[in-house]
Structure formats: C-alpha cells, structure tokens
Amino acid sequence: MSRPEDLLEEARKEISQASSSESLESVRVKYLGRKGLLTGVLRDVGKLPPGDRPRAGAELNRVKIAIQALLDERKTGNDSGAAIPVPGGVDLTLPGRGRFFGQRHPLSQITAEIVSIFYSMGFGVVEGCEVEEEYYNFEALNTPDWHPSRDEHDSFYLAPGILLRTHTSPVQIRIMEKTKPPVRIVAPGRCFRRDAPDASHFTNFHQIEGLYVDRDVSFANLKGTLAEFARRVFGPEREIRFRPHYFPFTEPSAEMDVSCANCGGKGCRTCSGKGWLEILGCGMVHPNVFKYVDIDCEIYNGYAFGMGIERIAMLKYGVNDIRLFYENDIEFLSQF
Numbered sequence: 001m002s003r004p005e006d007l008l009e010e011a012r013k014e015i016s017q018a019s020s021s022e023s024l025e026s027v028r029v030k031y032l033g034r035k036g037l038l039t040g041v042l043r044d045v046g047k048l049p050p051g052d053r054p055r056a057g058a059e060l061n062r063v064k065i066a067i068q069a070l071l072d073e074r075k076t077g078n079d080s081g082a083a084i085p086v087p088g089g090v091d092l093t094l095p096g097r098g099r100f101f102g103q104r105h106p107l108s109q110i111t112a113e114i115v116s117i118f119y120s121m122g123f124g125v126v127e128g129c130e131v132e133e134e135y136y137n138f139e140a141l142n143t144p145d146w147h148p149s150r151d152e153h154d155s156f157y158l159a160p161g162i163l164l165r166t167h168t169s170p171v172q173i174r175i176m177e178k179t180k181p182p183v184r185i186v187a188p189g190r191c192f193r194r195d196a197p198d199a200s201h202f203t204n205f206h207q208i209e210g211l212y213v214d215r216d217v218s219f220a221n222l223k224g225t226l227a228e229f230a231r232r233v234f235g236p237e238r239e240i241r242f243r244p245h246y247f248p249f250t251e252p253s254a255e256m257d258v259s260c261a262n263c264g265g266k267g268c269r270t271c272s273g274k275g276w277l278e279i280l281g282c283g284m285v286h287p288n289v290f291k292y293v294d295i296d297c298e299i300y301n302g303y304a305f306g307m308g309i310e311r312i313a314m315l316k317y318g319v320n321d322i323r324l325f326y327e328n329d330i331e332f333l334s335q336f
C-alpha cells in the first residue's frame with residue numbers, strides 16, 4: 001500500500017502542473033474519485049490490525065483534506081499559478097460584470113435641453129408651485145370666472161379657490177409681482193388637467209413657460225427667439241410659421257408650427273396632411289395682466305410663450321403616444 005505522505009506529494013505536484021480545469025478535474029478523480037488512489041488506500045485500512053486502524057484512518061483523512069484544499073486553492077487562483085476556469089465556478093479571467101447605469105427620463109432630458117437653449121439666450125430659470133390659487137391660475141391671467149376658456153381647464157380642485165395648476169402661466173404673475181422689469185425667465189414644471197387619457201392627452205403633463213418683459217419688446221423679438229429655439233431643437237432645415245390664435249392673457253396671440261420632418265411639408269399622416277406640426281402658443285403680454293401686477297404698460301411691454309414638453313419630446317423623438325412616457329417601461333425609456 002502506498003504511503004499517504006507520498007500520495008500527498010504526488011498530488012501536490014500534479015495539481016501545480018495542471019494547466020486547465022479538465023486536467024485539474026482528472027487529478028481530483030485520480031486521487032479522490034470513487035476508484036481513486038486515496039479511496040483505494042482507505043479501503044485497505046480495513047485489512048490492518050484493529051489497533052492500527054484509527055491512526056491510519058486519521059492520517060488518510062488528513063491527506064484527503066489536504067489534497068482537496070490544494071485543488072480548491074488552485075481553482076480559485078489563490079496560489080502562485082494562474083487561475084483556471086472552472087465550469088460552473090468563478091472564472092477570474094473574465095472581465096468584471098458591467099454595472100447597470102440608470103439614465104435621465106426622456107422628459108427630463110428634453111426639459112434640460114430646452115432650458116439650456118433659453119439659458120444661452122439670457123433667460124433665467126424659475127419654478128412655480130403645483131398647487132396654485134385660482135387667482136394666479138386664472139384671474140390675474142385675465143381669465144375671470146365667467147370666461148369660456150376656463151371650461152377646457154376644468155381641473156382638480158383641492159379646496160375652494162385652490163387647485164392643481166392647469167398650466168405654467170401662473171409663474172408669470174408670481175415672478176412679475178416680485179420682480180420689476182426687465183424680466184426674462186423660463187419656468188418648466190408639471191401641470192394637471194382633468195383630460196381623459198388618450199394618445200395625446202394625459203392628466204399629468206409638463207410645460208415650459210417663457211416670459212420677457214422690458215421696454216420696447218416687439219413681436220419680432222418673440223419670433224426671432226422662438227425661431228432660434230425651434231432650429232436648435234428640431235434642426236436648421238425645419239421651417240416655422242406663426243398662426244393667429246387666441247389666449248386670454250396675450251394680445252395679439254399666435255400658435256407656432258414647425259414643418260413636418262416626416263414629409264418635409266408635403267402632408268402625411270403624422271401631420272394630418274397639413275405639412276405642419278403645432279409646437280407652442282405665444283403672444284404679447286395683455287395690458288390687463290400688467291395691471292394685476294402693477295407694471296405700467298405705457299412704459300413696458302413683453303411677450304410670453306408656453307409649450308408642452310411631452311409634445312416637443314414626441315415630435316423630436318417620434319413617439320406616437322404620450323402615455324408611453326408614464327408607463328415606466330424600461331425597454332422604452334432606455335432608448336433615449
């Protein structure tokens with residue numbers, strides 16, 4: 001019978017020379033397998049005189065543990081030799097697992113982009129409150145309670161006279177109450193309306209408000225600023241146009257369209273055959289609004305605009321349903 005010490009030395013040598021997980025496994029089988037050398041010697045212990053058995057068994061067991069430890073050590077690469085890939089085990093030669101990095105929501109990305117465009121043109125950034133007083137949401141914006149345009153803003157009231165704001169325009173009043181002209185701000189934020197959700201409406205949406213008040217502000221200033229904005233968001237090749245429109249708090253008022261990128265202005269399904277896509281509403285601040293904030297409209301005038309952030313994101317990224325932004329579908333969100 002082989003001496004246990006000799007077996008350990010032989011095994012140590014073979015383990016250190018093993019160059020692959022396969023050869024390491026065959027060393028294990030050779031010594032520790034069911035028909036392995038050590039198992040064979042262990043079986044022979046039964047043939048020894050009863051008095052010698054415990055000592056011989058303990059010695060073999062020690063050698064067995066030592067060989068197993070050498071195998072484990074080699075597998076995990078803790079010895080001086082190179083690590084060996086082990087099926088089902090840890091392969092230390094593989095590159096580390098990549099971490100999952102989150103990213104900003106597409107609406108946050110487009111908001112940051114729009115804000116930075118206006119910031120570069122000299123606009124500051126302010127925020128308003130999402131829970132707003134009726135006075136700021138309507139009345140001070142030249143929209144008294146009998147005004148028909150309030151109907152489409154029918155909204156979430158939290159208490160009499162207190163509601164979730166239906167647009168970012170109340171920021172205009174709050175900022176003009178506190179700041180004397182010149183005022184030049186954009187105000188991004190969340191708004192709420194009691195709209196039935198569909199592909200282009202959601203009860204919760206975002207707007208960016210813009211306001212510029214100073215001496216001698218003209219409609220040409222408004223057009224120039226918004227044209228530059230549209231070119232930088234949608235690309236220099238896109239055309240823009242202004243259509244007359246009505247808002248209670250601006251006069252004159254307009255809506256601004258960009259040419260449809262899908263058809264180049266010829267008309268297609270995306271633009272409902274018009275060749276144009278509406279992106280925002282704007283106009284010159286109504287003199288009545290200045291009266292509410294005690295700014296002399298004989299000296300100062302200004303322009304204001306407001307755009308839906310989801311709308312801009314949908315047009316820019318080609319998203320056809322506003323609800324996709326709110327479903328938290330990681331497959332959708334990780335595209336941006």
Ligand SMILES: [Zn+2]
Nearest residue numbers: 260263268271
């Ligand atoms: Zn089109």
